[in-house]
Amino acid sequence: MTEPIISIRGVSKRFGGVTAIDNISLDIEAGEIFALLGPSGCGKSTLLRMLAGFEHPSDGSVLLDGKDLTRLPPNRRPINMVFQSYAVFPHMTVAKNVAYGLEMERTKRSEIRTRVAQALEQVQLEGLGDRRPDQLSGGQRQRVAVARALIKRPRVLLLDEPLSALDAKLRDAMRLELVKLQEMSGVTFIIVTHDQYEAMALADRIAVLENGCLRQVDTPRSLYNNPVDAFVADFIGNVHTFDVSKIDLVEGRMRVHADILGPLMIDKPIPEGLLPGVQTGRGRVLTIRPESIGIKTGETYVPGHLTVSGTMGDIAFQGQHSVVEIRINNSRSISAIVDDATARELDGLGHETTVHAHWAVADMHLLESSIN
Amino acid sequence: MQQRAGQRPAAFIATGLPGIGWLLAFFVAPLSIILLYSFGENVSLTQVETTGTLENYRRIFEPEILKLGWRSIRIAFISTLICLVIGFPMALVIATSSQRAKPWLLLLIMLPFWTNLLIRTYALLNILGTRGRLNELLVWLHGGMRQALDIIGLSEAGLLADRFTPITFLGTEGGVIYGIVYVSLPFAILPLYSVLERMDTSLLEASIDLGAGQWTTFRRVLLPLALPGVLTAAVITFIPALGQFLTPDLLGRGQVDMIANVIERQFKRANDWPFGSALSLTLLYVTFLLLTLRAFSDARRARRTENRG
Numbered sequence: 007m008t009e010p011i012i013s014i015r016g017v018s019k020r021f022g023g024v025t026a027i028d029n030i031s032l033d034i035e036a037g038e039i040f041a042l043l044g045p046s047g048c049g050k051s052t053l054l055r056m057l058a059g060f061e062h063p064s065d066g067s068v069l070l071d072g073k074d075l076t077r078l079p080p081n082r083r084p085i086n087m088v089f090q091s092y093a094v095f096p097h098m099t100v101a102k103n104v105a106y107g108l109e110m111e112r113t114k115r116s117e118i119r120t121r122v123a124q125a126l127e128q129v130q131l132e133g134l135g136d137r138r139p140d141q142l143s144g145g146q147r148q149r150v151a152v153a154r155a156l157i158k159r160p161r162v163l164l165l166d167e168p169l170s171a172l173d174a175k176l177r178d179a180m181r182l183e184l185v186k187l188q189e190m191s192g193v194t195f196i197i198v199t200h201d202q203y204e205a206m207a208l209a210d211r212i213a214v215l216e217n218g219c220l221r222q223v224d225t226p227r228s229l230y231n232n233p234v235d236a237f238v239a240d241f242i243g244n245v246h247t248f249d250v251s252k253i254d255l256v257e258g259r260m261r262v263h264a265d266i267l268g269p270l271m272i273d274k275p276i277p278e279g280l281l282p283g284v285q286t287g288r289g290r291v292l293t294i295r296p297e298s299i300g301i302k303t304g305e306t307y308v309p310g311h312l313t314v315s316g317t318m319g320d321i322a323f324q325g326q327h328s329v330v331e332i333r334i335n336n337s338r339s340i341s342a343i344v345d346d347a348t349a350r351e352l353d354g355l356g357h358e359t360t361v362h363a364h365w366a367v368a369d370m371h372l373l374e375s376s377i378n
Numbered sequence: 379m380q381q382r383a384g385q386r387p388a389a390f391i392a393t394g395l396p397g398i399g400w401l402l403a404f405f406v407a408p409l410s411i412i413l414l415y416s417f418g419e420n421v422s423l424t425q426v427e428t429t430g431t432l433e434n435y436r437r438i439f440e441p442e443i444l445k446l447g448w449r450s451i452r453i454a455f456i457s458t459l460i461c462l463v464i465g466f467p468m469a470l471v472i473a474t475s476s477q478r479a480k481p482w483l484l485l486l487i488m489l490p491f492w493t494n495l496l497i498r499t500y501a502l503l504n505i506l507g508t509r510g511r512l513n514e515l516l517v518w519l520h521g522g523m524r525q526a527l528d529i530i531g532l533s534e535a536g537l538l539a540d541r542f543t544p545i546t547f548l549g550t551e552g553g554v555i556y557g558i559v560y561v562s563l564p565f566a567i568l569p570l571y572s573v574l575e576r577m578d579t580s581l582l583e584a585s586i587d588l589g590a591g592q593w594t595t596f597r598r599v600l601l602p603l604a605l606p607g608v609l610t611a612a613v614i615t616f617i618p619a620l621g622q623f624l625t626p627d628l629l630g631r632g633q634v635d636m637i638a639n640v641i642e643r644q645f646k647r648a649n650d651w652p653f654g655s656a657l658s659l660t661l662l663y664v665t666f667l668l669l670t671l672r673a674f675s676d677a678r679r680a681r682r683t684e685n686r687g
């Protein structure tokens with residue numbers, strides 16, 4: 007493997023009593039789109055700002071191309087940032103904004119002019135160089151911010167929630183454009199987002215953060231298929247969780263007692279520290295994704311599947327597919343994602359009809375539940 | 379929906395009446411009298427007759443008065459400049475301090491406001507006198523420095539005089555400017571603070587992120603964006619400074635008269651109300667001119683932000 011472009015080594019950041027980042031180590035490869043994903047307040051922006059140089063780690067260090075960056079001020083780092091608010095200078099024209107970074111490098115005027123024109127063309131703002139920022143739409147202002155940062159040909163481009171301020175239509179278009187810009191420029195992108203779909207659609211790899219701690223780093227597909235704990239599983243897509251009360255070992259296989267599911271033989275690697283004999287399953291859950299759940303009206307047996315019966319709840323139409331709610335009992339319901347044909351069939355049944363949710367036991371994961 | 383005032387004249391007049399009455403009684407009426415006086419002549423010791431003469435306005439252009447006017451403008455200008463240069467960093471410090479510290483720092487700035495101006499000015503007299511506190515401080519510093527030179531063996535190098543000669547502040551333009559800056563600084567800081575407080579700090583970070591240093595960021599981003607506040611601070615300092623009479627009177631010891639001292643004298647000792655009126659109105663016109671310019675620059679800015687596409 008090649009040397010990582012950014013290496014975050016044991017970095018912590020404390021603000022007074024608040025630990026915003028807790029001992030994170032992370033490598034980012036050159037040329038990838040890397041996403042920092044986590045709920046609001048988990049420390050994503052703080053980590054990004056430490057890469058930019060606006061915050062200093064309380065502990066640990068940040069390396070760029072193997073060299074320690076920790077002491078280097080932001081204006082000396084070959085790293086540029088697209089701010090969440092875009093931070094386009096309101097008193098300068100679009101062209102002046104884009105030229106600003108080159109003027110700081112004392113680039114020749116003629117070169118600045120050609121490179122600004124190129125940069126504006128790259129973000130499809132050609133001809134708008136003389137506009138003032140208040141004459142631009144939100145999406146256009148963001149393009150200015152991206153062009154202004156990319157024109158400096160940084161080693162790494164940092165983007166803080168780049169799509170969150172845009173409306174849904176524009177967000178899809180801009181997402182594709184960001185990927186295209188990354189491919190064209192070859193610059194490593196680090197994107198902060200709290201939107202799992204955004205992270206999955208954009209990133210080559212995702213780091214999932216919770217409460218300042220790193221939970222898991224992997225490709226979107228691996229995160230989805232092999233989450234390390236229930237927090238990641240629920241954050242990357244959705245899961246239903248069933249609290250595990252007890253795990254026995256029966257002839258080297260696990261028998262898991264969970265919530266409403268009853269005892270189940272689960273053929274998964276036996277978690278470390280689980281000794282033979284009767285064990286409590288405290289802090290563990292069984293998970294299943296709504297998209298792995300099927301619904302049938304009759305009680306036919308499907309090999310390898312387990313069946314949970316309940317009554318029909320609401321159906322939420324979402325175009326290609328629908329989300330069907332099944333009430334197991336008063337306090338518990340699960341939802342399944344079904345195709346349009348099934349949804350229409352179920353719609354005819356009406357509320358309170360008994361239906362059966364079923365899924366493959368093999369599709370379930372035995373995970374540690376998240377701490378909170 | 380509320381009806382436009384113009385469509386219900388009766389209601390408009392009823393609600394507007396106190397305001398209109400106030401304006402008539404305290405603004406229009408006295409100003410009209412002053413205006414009439416400024417075209418009048420003294421016919422006896424206590425009587426002024428409006429004769430339509432322009433003599434009073436002509437006298438404004440006498441070299442002596444022009445000199446005082448020019449000095450007033452110079453003192454007001456320098457005071458304003460000093461207020462801006464001192465006030466800007468102070469406002470910046472307050473604007474960037476923690477939410478908890480802000481109200482206390484602002485209170486410290488505002489505190490002098492609530493002390494009588496006369497008392498404050500007398501306190502300044504005590505500080506600025508030849509044997510005042512400021513000179514005492516300078517004597518002490520001078521002594522300390524001499525001792526330091528003694529220790530490093532440079533006392534004979536003639537870098538410092540043996541004895542400190544007290545600096546004369548009172549009765550000089552410097553002393554008057556000191557006093558005016560002291561009085562005006564809070565007025566300068568507040569508009570600067572309000573514009574800096576609202577400033578989006580990510581703009582400053584963006585500038586640094588793009589490779590600019592602190593000074594370039596100040597010059598190319600912070601200052602241009604703070605310009606409306608700087609203009610307000612300048613106008614709000616300059617106008618009262620131009621009309622100062624207590625500070626030049628007390629700290630200037632009658633040797634640094636400004637235009638307002640001349641006006642005051644016309645209404646008192648000189649008993650030349652017509653000339654005093656003409657001078658007052660001229661000062662008022664200058665003030666209006668400045669405020670108009672300020673309003674124009676605001677309107678231009680507003681038009682620019684209205685052009686959102």
Ligand SMILES: Nc1ncnc2c1ncn2[C@@H]1O[C@H](COP(=O)(O)OP(=O)(O)O)[C@@H](O)[C@H]1O
Binds near residue numbers: 021044
């Ligand atoms: N300058 C600061 N001073 C004090 N606390 C801060 C500061 N910046 C961030 N924090 C705290 O650190 C935590 C993480 O914040 P942030 O990195 O902005 O989260 P995110 O971007 O993931 O929403 C929050 O609890 C926040 O209140």
Ligand SMILES: [Mg+2]
Binds near residue numbers: 052
């Ligand atoms: Mg954030």
